[in-house]
Amino acid sequence: MAAPQRRRRASASPRPVAPSPERKKPDGAARQKAAGRYRRFVVVVVLPVLLMLGSVYLHTVSADLTGRVASLEEKVAQAQARGKRLEVRVAELSGADRIRHLATQKLGMQDPSGEDLKTYQADREDGTHDGGEKKGWEPR
Numbered sequence: 660m661a662a663p664q665r666r667r668r669a670s671a672s673p674r675p676v677a678p679s680p681e682r683k684k685p686d687g688a689a690r691q692k693a694a695g696r697y698r699r700f701v702v703v704v705v706l707p708v709l710l711m712l713g714s715v716y717l718h719t720v721s722a723d724l725t726g727r728v729a730s731l732e733e734k735v736a737q738a739q740a741r742g743k744r745l746e747v748r749v750a751e752l753s754g755a756d757r758i759r760h761l762a763t764q765k766l767g768m769q770d771p772s773g774e775d776l777k778t779y780q781a782d783r784e785d786g787t788h789d790g791g792e793k794k795g796w797e798p799r
Contacts, residue, residue: 751757762768
C-alpha cells in the first residue's frame with residue numbers, strides 16, 4: 660500500500676517581496692532595443708494588415724459605385740427612349756390632317772373658300788401699307 664501524500668500549504672509572507680536586483684528599470688539601451696522591436700512589429704504586422712483592409716474597403720466601394728453607375732445608365736437609356744416616343748406622339752398629334760379632321764368633325768369648322776377670304780389692305784415687301792390694290796409694277 661502506498662503511503663498517503665502530505666499536502667503543503669503555501670505560506671503567505673507578511674512582508675512584500677522586494678524586486679530582484681536583476682529586474683531593474685530598463686536603461687537607455689534596453690529602451691531603444693524595445694522601441695526597435697515595437698517599430699519592426701508595426702512595420703511587419705500592423706502596416707500590411709491595415710493596407711489589406713484598406714484595399715478590401717476600396718474594392719467594396721468600387722463595386723458599389725459600379726452598380727450605381729450601371730443603374731443610372733439604364734435609367735438614362737429609358738428616359739431617352741421615352742423622350743423619343745413622346746416626340747413621335749407629338750408629331751402624330753400635331754399633324755395637319757388630324758387637326759383638320761378634328762376641326763371639321765368635332766368643332767364644326769369649315770375650310771375657307773374664295774368668297775370667305777377678302778383682302779382689306781395690300782402690303783408691300785417692306786411691310787408698309789399702301790391702302791389699295793396694286794395692279795401693276797410702278798417705279799418708286
